[in-house]
Amino acid sequence: MTGPASYLVPRRDTQAEIEVKRSRFLCTVARVEDEAAARAVVDGLRKQHHDARHHCSAFVLGPDGAVERSSDDGEPSGTAGAPMLEVVRGAGVSDVVAVVTRWFGGTLLGAGGLVRAYGDAVRAGLDAAGTQRRSLVQELLLEVDHADAGRVESELRTRGVAVLDSDYAGAVTLRLGVAPADVRRLHALVAELTSGAPAAVVAGERWVDGRVDSLGA
Numbered sequence: 001m002t003g004p005a006s007y008l009v010p011r012r013d014t015q016a017e018i019e020v021k022r023s024r025f026l027c028t029v030a031r032v033e034d035e036a037a038a039r040a041v042v043d044g045l046r047k048q049h050h051d052a053r054h055h056c057s058a059f060v061l062g063p064d065g066a067v068e069r070s071s072d073d074g075e076p077s078g079t080a081g082a083p084m085l086e087v088v089r090g091a092g093v094s095d096v097v098a099v100v101t102r103w104f105g106g107t108l109l110g111a112g113g114l115v116r117a118y119g120d121a122v123r124a125g126l127d128a129a130g131t132q133r134r135s136l137v138q139e140l141l142l143e144v145d146h147a148d149a150g151r152v153e154s155e156l157r158t159r160g161v162a163v164l165d166s167d168y169a170g171a172v173t174l175r176l177g178v179a180p181a182d183v184r185r186l187h188a189l190v191a192e193l194t195s196g197a198p199a200a201v202v203a204g205e206r207w208v209d210g211r212v213d214s215l216g217a
Contacts, residue, residue: 004136005179006211007063009095011130018124020117022105026052027125029098034061035069038097042071045099052101056080056118059097060088063136063207075102079114087122093131098122135212137162137177140200142190144172155193160213161186176200177208178215185215 013030028045032038038059046055054073058081061067068089070081084098100121109117144152149172153163162177178186183202190200 004063006133006135007065008091008093008131009134009209010093010126011132014125014128016121016124016128018117018121019105020113020120021107021109023107023109023117024103024105025117025121026101026103027098027121028101029096029122029125029129031095032059032061032097033095035059035067038069041097042099045101049101051103053104054080054102055099056084056102057097057099058084058088058122060085060094062094063134065089065094075114075118076111079111080118083115083119084122087119087126091126091131093126095134096129098125100125132209133211134207134209136180136205137164137208137212138180138183139164139203139206140176140178140183140186141203142174142176142200143198144174144194146172148194149174152193156189159189160215161189162208162210162212164208175203177206177212179212180205182215189215 010029010031015028017026030041042055042057054075056071056073056075058070068085070085072080088098100118153174157163163174164177165175167173187199
């Protein structure tokens with residue numbers, strides 16, 4: 001595996017507002033999966049607050065924050081989008097778009113004032129949104145008898161294995177998630193708990209919200 005095993009994302013979508021010399025700066029923070037979703041948030045706010053003069057934006061996407069975009073939306077170059085993006089970077093958050101909608105209050109703030117105002121608005125928005133960790137897990141499918149399913153699932157959870165889903169049919173199929181480095185330990189744990197039932201089958205990788213703890217030695 002290359003790249004990070006986990007990263008921070010917003011805990012919730014939210015808004016926060018500050019006022020500077022009668023200009024209002026409303027920051028909207030939203031979790032997004034791709035550029036199209038980020039731009040849709042900006043477009044939606046532009047329609048919702050059509051009376052505002054500017055809808056400046058910054059977004060960061062991906063586990064490694066590889067995709068970054070920002071827009072001054074008519075403010076002097078470098079006074080809005082760039083400082084907004086710098087705040088998002090500094091918070092270490094990804095899969096996020098921050099949009100600051102500004103209503104002009106009649107007093108020019110100057111370049112320095114705009115940089116501070118847009119940065120402060122994003123800081124307020126991120127503080128309100130909070131963060132949570134998103135982790136990469138290896139998915140495995142484990143088939144067990146109905147009679148053993150409850151006990152096995154409970155034991156797995158107790159030992160730190162994430163039970164992502166369960167399917168009750170002729171047998172019970174548990175969809176498990178562990179850190180990629182813990183797959184071998186999981187196989188040993190399954191053998192211990194099921195007394196030789198078929199081994200869990202690797203089904204791929206996925207990102208899940210929440211911290212995935214090591215199974216230990």
